[in-house]
Amino acid sequence: MAARYRKLKEIPVEQRLVVRRSHIHGWGLFTLMPFAPNDMIVEYMGEKIRRCVADQREKKYEEMGLGSCYLFALDASTIIDATRAGGPARFINHCCGPNADAKVVAVDGVPKLVIVARRALAVGEEVTYDYKFEYENDKIACHCGAAKCRGSMN
Ligand SMILES: [Zn+2]
Incomplete structure (x- = not known):
């Protein structure tokens, strides 16, 4: 995992990916290079906060109409909040048949949220993963x- 993470960091993100208009929704993230299955595509950057802080923010974001789609659990006590500082990964759209997955991996003991290719991706493909939102009536x-x-x- 650590080796694959270093490989991810070798190529600058602007050479790997580009944000473009998406036919799925608004803006999307598209590949500028091919990826092999299990390649790390991009790290999901954000602010690391404790779960109790995340719960408060989630309420606040919902009141503001922002939703909570940029909050990710890294482990039992740590949440990544990518609402304000998510890097290009925050543009990745949901898909019910996605080509990538959001995974928490330990790199030298530090948990990182990365987007990992589920299959081979060609140049120009939109990167997607399943948001796995909880079931709601709305x-x-x-x-x-x-x-x-x-x-x-x-
Ligand atoms: Zn769908």
């Missing part, structure tokens, strides 16, 4: 276009 429509689209993100 549905958020999904326009991912996947053959197995569930129709909603939650």
Whole structure:
């Protein structure tokens, strides 16, 4: 994992990925180079905060209408908040049949949130992962276009 993480950091992110208009939703993240299965595509940057702080922010964000889609659990006590400082990974759209996964990996004992290729990705593909939102009665429509689209993100 540490070796793959170093490989990820060798090529500057602006040479690996680009933010463009997406047919799924708003802006999306697209590849500028091919990726092999299990390659790390990008690190999901953000502010590391404790779970109790994240719970307070989640309430605040919901009141502001921002939602909580940029809060990720790194481990039992640490949350990454990418709402304000997420780097290009925050532009990755949800897809019900995604080509990548968000995974927490330990690099030299430090947990990192990285987006890992589920299959080989060609140049120009939009990177997607399954947001795995919890089930709610208030549905958020999904326009991912996947053959197995569930129709909603939650
Ligand atoms: Zn979908």
